[in-house]
Amino acid sequence: xxxxxxxxxxxxxxxxxxxxxxxxxxxxxxxxxxxxxxxxxxxxxxxxxxxxxxxxxxxxxxxxxxxxxxxxxxxxxxxxxxxxxxxxxxxxxxxxxxxxxxxxxxxxxxxxxxxxxxxxxxxxxxxxxxxxxxxxxxxxxxxxxxxxxxxxxxxxxxxxxxxxxxxxxxxxxxxxxxxxxxxxxxxxxxxxxxxxxxxxxxxxxxxxxxxxxxxxxxxxxxxxxxxxxxxxxxxxxxxxxxxxxxxxxxxxxxxxxxxxxxxxxxxxxxxxxxxxxxx
Numbered sequence: 235x236x237x238x239x240x241x242x243x244x245x246x247x248x249x250x251x252x253x254x255x256x257x258x259x260x261x262x263x264x265x266x267x268x269x270x271x272x273x274x275x276x277x278x279x280x281x282x283x284x285x286x287x288x289x290x291x292x293x294x295x296x297x298x299x300x301x302x303x304x305x306x307x308x309x310x311x312x313x314x315x316x317x318x319x320x321x322x323x324x325x326x327x328x329x330x331x332x333x334x335x336x337x338x339x340x341x342x343x344x345x346x347x348x349x350x351x352x353x354x355x356x357x358x359x360x361x362x363x364x365x366x367x368x369x370x371x372x373x374x375x376x377x378x379x380x381x382x383x384x385x386x387x388x389x390x391x392x393x394x395x396x397x398x399x400x401x402x403x404x405x406x407x408x409x410x411x412x413x414x415x416x417x418x419x420x421x422x423x424x425x426x427x428x429x430x431x432x433x434x435x436x437x438x439x440x441x442x443x444x445x446x447x448x449x450x451x452x453x454x455x456x457x458x459x460x461x462x463x464x465x466x467x468x469x470x471x472x473x474x475x476x477x478x479x480x481x482x483x484x485x486x487x488x489x490x491x492x493x494x495x496x497x498x499x500x501x502x503x504x505x506x507x508x509x510x511x512x513x
Contacts, residue, residue, distance in 0.1 A: 243364025298325025
């Protein structure tokens with residue numbers, strides 16, 4: 235799993251699960267030694283000495299945190315009809331519910347039980363609130379700067395030049411800057427088209443108007459949050475998920491969306507293009 239696909243909410247869930255694991259080794263109940271007795275050999279139990287509390291509070295919360303994080307990375311996986319993230323959130327809420335009534339029933343709650351309740355509150359809150367709160371849906375780590383990529387015809391493109399950079403002037407394969415362009419090549423902005431120099435006026439291309447789809451220039455982009463990539467055949471099931479912090483290549487405009495290509499060569503439709511960062 236790409237660590238840059240984690241959100242701030244995932245970071246909260248992971249941190250709460252770590253605190254919950256540490257609390258399982260602390261005392262579940264306090265103990266006051268009566269006067270005149272030697273209590274040095276007495277050991278207060280922790281969660282690992284009480285199987286019911288261990289499974290229903292501590293391990294249930296940790297398992298829920300794992301399912302929530304894995305569910306973010308694999309949104310198409312389901313358990314009994316529920317997404318892994320939803321199933322994990324249910325585990326986290328169950329752990330909080332059990333911890334609350336366990337500490338209410340305890341006559342003298344120890345450090346482990348109190349810390350476990352606090353961790354369960356944060357854990358359940360992070361699991362439930364992450365899909366709803368925009369601040370928690372933000373990436374945990376910022377997107378890196380775009381790296382130099384291999385040109386389709388060999389060599390490394392320079393910034394502002396070559397395939398994949400918005401606004402770049404595309405040179406035909408094998409052509410040198412300043413040389414006449416071959417027949418059929420697109421003229422650069424501000425330069426006349428040699429093929430149309432002697433054409434009749436009636437056959438000149440109209441100036442202005444909307445640009446045809448063939449003028450789309452491929453560019454690199456990154457998504458602000460994880461977004462699904464759907465098949466070009468219109469299938470409702472996603473074929474991949476674009477993760478924040480990774481650069482993808484937009485190769486074609488498809489209505490309001492983009493045809494994007496992943497690093498392994500798969501192509502699909504990115505329907506939600508709001509907030510994307512262009513390279």
